[in-house]
Amino acid sequence: MNTLKPLAPGIWTVDGPSVSLDAPFGLGVRFPTRMTVVQLSNGGLWCHSPTAPEAGLFAALDQLGPVEHLVSPNKLHYTHIAAWKRRYPHAVAWASPGVRERAAKQGAEIAFDADLHDDPPTAWAEDLDQLRFRGSSVMEEFVFFHCASRTLILADLIENFEVAKLPMLLRWIGRLGGVLDPDGKTPLDWRVTFYRADARFCLARMLAWRPQQIVLAHGRCYSQNAEAELRRAFRWLNWGRVF
Template sequence: MARVPGAAAMRETPLHASVLGSSFNAKLVAPNSSSGVVYGRNGFFDCNLSAASAECEFFCRASSAGELCSPSSRVSILNSTVRRGSRASGRVLASAVEETGKSKSGGRFYFNVTGFPFPLGPFLSRRTIRTEMQRGSIWLFEQEQALGFSSVTTNTRMTVIKLKSGGLWVHAPIGPTDECIQLLKELELPIEYIVLPTFAYEHKIFVGPFSRAFPKAQVWVAPRQWSWPLNLPLPFLGIFGAKVLKDDELVTPWADEIEHKILSCPEVGIGPYVEVAFYHKASRSLLVTDAVIFVPDKPPSVVSKEALLDAARNGLAVKVLSAGKEVPDDPIVDNEENRQRGWERMVLQILFLGPSNLLEPTQSFRQMSKKLIVSPIVKTLVYNKVPDKVKIWVDSIARDWKFKQIIPCHFSGPVAADARVFKAAFAFLSDLVEEKSGSSESPLSSLVGFFGRAAAAVTYPTADMKTLSSLDNFLVSTGAVKKTVSGKKKK
């Protein structure tokens, strides 16, 4: 690998690898010589300038000593008017570098207006970020995911694992834009399997078009797939020839490398709740869809600046959810403070639907961020209804798999967490299961269990849970979902 002297000083965290298609916002650092270094967010170009061209090599910031990101990192920028020793050369080179990145990445266009009653955005364009989680064997692909006609946005993640066969195993496919397909093809490995690990619409909608982009790949789906308001067969949703995952790992062709366990709860309500957890033995990674999340302090890089600033504006939602306080109508300036406020507001709406105070979100945000948790929505509407079944699933994962990290489909990933941390996120299940079964432990065992769960349990802000509790009561009253095991345990 070619190296640049002093490049080690450019290092960042290992997960921030080269991202094709990003805007480089480049500038020429050394315009008064025959070579220059063009810096960007994800790496830098080292270029030799001439009167008619610039020969450049792109180096990852994440590399240990300024290594080339890939064999295709060498680019030639021709037919540019580059004048040595002038400010103009920096501008021309920066422009050429940015255009080169765009042309290599392919397009981001993806038309999506499906989803009743709330379609998922972005409707026309999806940026894809690829990071290399484990060198040469595991890659993470992320796109922005928004609730249509709102300012609520987060990330959705696809995990790609190289199997011993040399092919790729794709977990929870994302929108197959030209950019996404190009980033996959650059791995120069065939896609063998495409896996839908859930019933959830936001992951299901991409399986059909993704599989058509890779027609030789086998499609595997979680059991008990359904759709609403019409429960249509998978072929009507564009998913053809899919095989169904079962609890017996031996039926899958990758079972010796990746195991799975199925949570299937047909008795929850409108339709069954289904999620399949996977364990990649070689990397000791647990892959989940929505079972647990880890909300980062800062927004994921794929979430756009425009979305963050839009959420920071004091619009109608903020005025309604302001805890009765006066809401200023100040214009929004693009700065870190406003972007952070936008992110905190987004998170609280994703977690609670109607948090108590969007005007001042920081206190609730800090209570729910930077720890492994169960989403309040999933806890209230699903896990509280069938705690015994969920607990069996969680306990079997913690008992049988020696994972050291978790890769969810949303928010942060991978998250450093073992079985103890995973079980702690579900500490609320124990009380619900005990109350349902009416079990009678010895006083000492009961006391030890109580304090152990109290130390591990995540506390959900009571005021923020009110909207979810009201929604739950409404759905129960209409018969759409079943009752929580105990009315005392809804928080």
Template sequence: MSKDLVTYPPLDTPKALAEDVWIVDSGPLKAMGVIPLPVRMTILRLADKSLLIHSPTRYSVDLHKEIERLGPIRHFVAPNIAHWTYLEEWQRHVPQATTWAAPGLGQRAQVKKSVVRLDHDLSSRSPAAWADEIDQVAVPGIGGFCEICFYHRPSGTLILTDLVQNLEPRKLPGLFRGMARVAGVVAPAGKAPIYLRAIVRLKGRAAKEAGRRLVAFNPATVIFAHGRPFDQNASEQLKRSLSWLL
């Protein structure tokens, strides 16, 4: 299957989503080594005109140049334990940027073996660098899982990573469509994969409260790393997708 059918072209180029918000679609990745998945990073331009790069995707010189036209890159964000693997190359080309990471990421064996630099841990409290514009919610799970979610107040955009996956069946090879349906990650109201729902649910009240905070934002748009964003009736779609947690 062509990568253009699995993903959301044009790839590896910034696409405006809202004022001061861009997405970069890329991929496909191979989940579990076999399942092709689209992947996405998000770019936010802060009030000081600097850029925050959320969940960086694969690096290219052309993409770097396009992003720099939007503003200087000051921040990289690794929002959970799975979305950090492209950081190394971005850091090599933008060494002056600060890297913010989900708590616990630095203790993972793969990260320790790498040369990735993690400067600060994130939490439910936004750092001063963007506290006036972005709210954060830490969604905890067992086994060291934590996903940091971002709400960009000026645009009403909620940025998740794996807490929602919304894969379109037409973009999946036939062999994997049934698997995606069983996992509950199929559009129009995808969810977190079954294993991730279990990991988060086991955190009980803290996880449920985090889910309630996300829904309370009443976002105009919800974007995430894998699949079609919620760009219509986003708040209602988010409620359905997080019903397992609420």
């Protein structure tokens, strides 16, 4: 936990502590989190969905280079950006659609500096491509592709929890939501909100990147067969139902 784990030259993951989220029927659950760090061509660091702040992690990052970008990929992944911004005041905090409203509703004190758009900003266009995964009436997510390592970086579009690492309650919820390893996918409550045509178009864009591995914010990542895993995880887009 809180340790940089190299995936390929210039890209690392960090497993963070569990976070709480409200579950159906008023139940609160805790589940694991993961951030992704990319070293850009200019030496600066790009941090996707920052995990809880920790002194040892900050020290390790400072040895790599300056933290320049703090990215909220969707409106649920913002919790620790304010703390990271205090540690790295010159870093740009990037907002996803709806995250400002969500943070305000939750009483979170956070100020974003810029908004993510369909095309990558100049700051990281040389290293990362991106896509606004559209089609949902409740939440959209920005997905990213690290070109050098051919790594697809996701937050919640695929969740793939390992059963043995979950408490009993979360196993039941995960099975209901269809997000248990080895058949992880978009959670059921989010799946039902998608307009399929828009989502299929976005999936085609992701497949066109020809990713070789997929990093997830929650659960086991896919270190191989990435294209096949994408097709499997999003097979519900081609069915008449969401299961």
